Amino acid sequence: MAIRVAMVAEQLFQPVPGGSGRYIEGLAPALPPRVHAVGITATASGALLGLPLRPARVPRRLLYPLWNAGLGPRPEAVAPGAQVVHATTWAVPPTGLPLAVTVHDLAFLDDPGQFTPRGNRFFRRALARVKARADAVVVPSTATAEACVREGIRPGVLHVIPHGVARLPLADGAVAEFRARHGLGEAPYLLWCGTFEPRKNLAGVIGAFGRVDRDFHLVLAGPTGWGDAGLAALDALPGQARERVHMAGRLSDADLAAAYAGAYAFLFPSHREGFGLPVLEAMAYGTPVVSTAGSPMEEVAAGAGAFTGTSPAQIAAGVAEVAAHRDAYAARALRLAPRYTWEASAAAHAAVFEGLA
Incomplete structure (x- = not known):
């Protein structure tokens, strides 16, 4: 039986799509054939990722506030024939159809100071609407599910569906070319990537790099985000260490694959994800990874690296731990990653949509 789903896809067109953009990029093409999804956008039309796009014909700066107030174009009007609406982020449209909402995290409640007052108001209003209206809430981890329950979302509507991963094939010489372009030579390097924003703990990463007792380089990859990203910590590094920090900017998927493949270890000690x-x-x-103990990352990657606190000293200790057992952690990473596919994630989403339809 075919299921027609109106999926909010506007995040793909944000200046900084972030993790929620990559979620849509992974999920939409992997949906099984019985799910006929249409992407709802502010103004974009055509098709992307095999997803037909339908514009609400309202600029994003107006569309999101209208939706958050329970007003504005309804998905069933933008995509006639839809049976289910899937809000893929906190941009939750008003609708008379069954509604699924993906809640990626509740970081705005953990530390409101990392978000603007306007952003906090938007997220809190969206959370209230999700609690009152969502028929299904999809979360990527058990930790996020537990946070949702603490904030009053009914356990019966929650569905824990992990994300997937797609390993891009590497062209011959891709890692060497990435190294040469970024002045890395043959030196081992530590990698961090993400949107530059406070909760990603760049200050901790940079501070840890200054404490690591090896001649690593450090590659920081990702787009500029908002707030104090911690880059001021670069000024505190000794001169020789500062010269080994490389700002790679936002990378293409192919370059990011080469960056991952060539890295000695991946650092991701976020305060919250x-x-x-x-x-x-x-x-x-x-x-191998160095990430945050007790976090969703440890749910996914336990045994594939070191999980520590978020201070520079703790992160540096995690790097030393990975260095002492790198081969074992790398082998564990390769065994664990194939368990997480976008096809499996999409099949679980499809089951949620079927239940609602």
Whole structure:
């Protein structure tokens, strides 16, 4: 039986799509043939990722506030024939159809100071609407599910569905070319990637790099985000260490694959995440990780690296731990990563949609 789903896809067109953008990129093409999804956007039309796009014909700066107030274009009007609506982020449209919402994390409640006052108001209003209206809430980890229950979302509507990972094939010489382009030579390097924002703990990563007792280089990859990203910590590094820090900027998928594959270890000691997809991406290339103890990343990657606190000293100790057992951690990463596929994630989403339809 075919299921027609109106899926909010506007995150794909954000200046910084972030993890929620990569979620849509992974999920939409992997949906089984019985799910006929249409992407709802602010103004974009055409098709992307095999997903037909239907514009609400309202600029994003107006569409999101309208939706958050329970107003504005309804998905069933933008995509006639839809049976289910899937809000893939906190941009939750009003609808008379069954509604599934993906809650990636509740970071705005853990530390409101990392978000703007406007952002906090938007997220809190969206959370209230999800509690009142969502028929299904999809979360990527048990930790996020537990946080949702603490905030009053009914356990009966929650579905824990981990993300997947797609390991891109590497062209011959791709790692060497990445190294040459970024001035790395043959030196071992530590990698961090993500949006530059406070909760990603770049200050901790940079501070740890200054304490590591080896001649590593450090590659920081990702787009500029918001707030104090911790880059001021670069000024505190000794001169020789500062010269070994490389700002790679936002990488293409192919370059990111080469960066993961060539890294000695992947550092991702975020203060909070809903899932931590970059950790799984690094594991797919056999790269050990240093990440946050007790986090969703440890749910996914236990045994594939070191899980520590978030201070520079603790992160540096995690790097030393990985260095002492790198081969074992790399082998574990390669064994674990294939368990997480977008096909499996999409099949579980499809089951949720079927239940609602």
